[in-house]
Amino acid sequence: xxxxxxxxxxxxxxxxFQDSILKRAIDKDILHMHYLNPRDYSQNKHMKVDDTAVGxxxxxxxxxxxxxxxxxxxxxxxxDIHVVFLxxxxxxxxxxxxxxxxxxxxIAFVSGRYEGIDERVIExxxxxxxxxxxxxxxxxxxxxxxxxDAISRNIEGVLGNSDSLDVESFETPLLEAPSFSKPKxxxxxxxxxxxxxxxxxxxxxxxxxxxxxxxxxFRPEQLLKxxxxxxxxx
Ligand code: SAM
Numbered sequence: 089x090x091x092x093x094x095x096x097x098x099x100x101x102x103x104x105f106q107d108s109i110l111k112r113a114i115d116k117d118i119l120h121m122h123y124l125n126p127r128d129y130s131q132n133k134h135m136k137v138d139d140t141a142v143g144x145x146x147x148x149x150x151x152x153x154x155x156x157x158x159x160x161x162x163x164x165x166x167x168d169i170h171v172v173f174l175x176x177x178x179x180x181x182x183x184x185x186x187x188x189x190x191x192x193x194x195i196a197f198v199s200g201r202y203e204g205i206d207e208r209v210i211e212x213x214x215x216x217x218x219x220x221x222x223x224x225x226x227x228x229x230x231x232x233x234x235x236x237d238a239i240s241r242n243i244e245g246v247l248g249n250s251d252s253l254d255v256e257s258f259e260t261p262l263l264e265a266p267s268f269s270k271p272k273x274x275x276x277x278x279x280x281x282x283x284x285x286x287x288x289x290x291x292x293x294x295x296x297x298x299x300x301x302x303x304x305x306f307r308p309e310q311l312l313k314x315x316x317x318x319x320x321x322x
Contacts, residue, residue: 089243090120091236092169092196093229094158096137098123100229110237113246124162124196126154138202147203155198155209162196163213169194171215172235174228175204178217181235183258185218189235190242197236199228261314263302265295 093101105111105121113119127137131153138148163169170192189195198205198213210217220231240246257264268279282294303311 089118089190089192089240090122090166090194092122092124092162092194093199093232093236094124094126094155094162094196095199095227095229095232096125096127096201097199097227097229098125100227101233104233104237109246109248110240113240113243116245118243118245119240124158126150126158129154129157129161131157141203145203149203150200150205150209152206152209155205156212159196159198159209159213166194168192169196171196171198171213172232173198173200173205173210173214173217174220174231174235175200175210175217176219176222176224178219180222181218181220181238183238186235186238187242189239195236195239197228197232199232201227261303261310261317262296262299263307263310265298265302 095101102121102123105114105119110119114121127135130137130151132151136151137154138150141147141149159171163171170189172189172195174197198209218231218235220234225231268283272279272284280294280298282290285291300311300314303314
């Protein structure tokens, strides 16, 4: 899978891939990262990429010309490329999107800065737009990294043990049950005794009950979805 980050600040992104699981996937040639700076395409004599907003309003907006030229070139090089814009004005990114997008061959993430990107660029080039939550970041780079990371774990060969994908939160409407590691007792706190007895069917029931408790507390709407799904299955 190839990822291209269209960004004014590739340094903010590159460091993330220099360690751990995603670095190993890059070393194994499973993931390929590329960077494209719209400033390199600017026809302005000072290489400017932003200007004041037409019609007034605070702050600067990213001009269409550098992004049009950069994205046109990118699309002409790969007709299968899937172009994703990061913006708060979009549907929220979900685990299902991560799984769906893991089947693509090449995704470009376009990160805005300042007050955002001239809307005509988004209209012309976006295959999809995503928000990563109801808050405003200073730029789209973090959002692009979040989405790239979530997609990458769903690509064959990226995780050491792909079994771990099946039991994670959001694979079903329920959040994952709490996990414990060794030692069994730590600073007067013990892991739940049922986890220690080796009866796997009882451990599964307890984990389900704990999952439901966590979901009820943090995401009650998800628990409702789980119960509705269960009652349909009966
Ligand atoms: N003026 C814009 C608004 O109110 O919707 C916010 C612009 S923000 C300061 C600059 C850039 O950060 C955006 O163009 C976008 O790429 C990125 N960004 C900010 N918050 C985001 C979010 N929640 N999800 C995805 N991208 C975000």
